[in-house]
Amino acid sequence: MLEIKNLHARIAEDGTEIIRGLNLTVKAGEVAAIMGPNGSGKSTLSYVLTGREDYEVTEGDILYNGESILDMDVSERAASGIFLAFQYPVEIPGVATMQFLKVAMNEQRKARGEDELSTPDFIRKVKEAAGELKIDMDMLKRPLNVGFSGGEKKRAEILQMALLEPSLCILDETDSGLDIDALKIVADGVNALRSPDRAIVVITHYQRLLDYIVPDSVHVLYKGRVIESGQKELALELEKNGYANIIEKAA
Ligand code: ADP
Numbered sequence: 001m002l003e004i005k006n007l008h009a010r011i012a013e014d015g016t017e018i019i020r021g022l023n024l025t026v027k028a029g030e031v032a033a034i035m036g037p038n039g040s041g042k043s044t045l046s047y048v049l050t051g052r053e054d055y056e057v058t059e060g061d062i063l064y065n066g067e068s069i070l071d072m073d074v075s076e077r078a079a080s081g082i083f084l085a086f087q088y089p090v091e092i093p094g095v096a097t098m099q100f101l102k103v104a105m106n107e108q109r110k111a112r113g114e115d116e117l118s119t120p121d122f123i124r125k126v127k128e129a130a131g132e133l134k135i136d137m138d139m140l141k142r143p144l145n146v147g148f149s150g151g152e153k154k155r156a157e158i159l160q161m162a163l164l165e166p167s168l169c170i171l172d173e174t175d176s177g178l179d180i181d182a183l184k185i186v187a188d189g190v191n192a193l194r195s196p197d198r199a200i201v202v203i204t205h206y207q208r209l210l211d212y213i214v215p216d217s218v219h220v221l222y223k224g225r226v227i228e229s230g231q232k233e234l235a236l237e238l239e240k241n242g243y244a245n246i247i248e249k250a251a
């Protein structure tokens, strides 16, 4: 579903290269974990995948369902089913979360050639998904992410993901700032989205999340490249020994 080949990407503003020859393949149905020390380029990779304009691809390619997406902008990529749950969700004052969800869901439906949701259908879907994520409906009347706690923001991201039914889900450090109960709720929400025709990329600094979202593959990102790939045992090894051994081996 996702094939990243020798990807090089730099910050548009000053030309600093952050992604430096990255290779990664994620199949449909797979949950891939990306781990790596702070500053290794994990968030940058997620932005480049979603087409954020602050970054430029200078070499290599990103194939999604076999086709290059480099020429597609942010909204085209979103419409094609690529979704990013942000490490730092943005606050949108003046837009009620419910309203935001309705517009986003209808945009997605339009892109798929489906009819707009009726209001009762929309509310039923939101109630169901919010219930599973233990999100209070009152919270959804508030402006998106404004004044939400860290945990509420992360749950709101997963709610959007559940409602938009993307094909490629990218979660950037969704576990950071969550206590153990919130972590379990978020993990359950992600696990509920596992499906043979969907790929999920979980970016995390810590192994803890992977106790609850058990990955099919684990990849270590360092200085903008994947320096090691393995199975879930690799995450346990990193937890125990840190990144130093793998970084040394790669050097
Ligand atoms: P990670 O998510 O693995 O912690 P990031 O992708 O956030 O890493 O950052 C990788 C490196 O690129 C860091 O050194 C960071 O400071 C730098 N970086 C990323 N984006 C920008 C930007 N827009 N402006 C300046 N530096 C950036």
Ligand code: MG
Pocket: 038, 039, 043
């Ligand atoms: Mg970071």
Ligand code: MG
Pocket: 042, 043, 044, 087, 172, 173
């Ligand atoms: Mg990051």
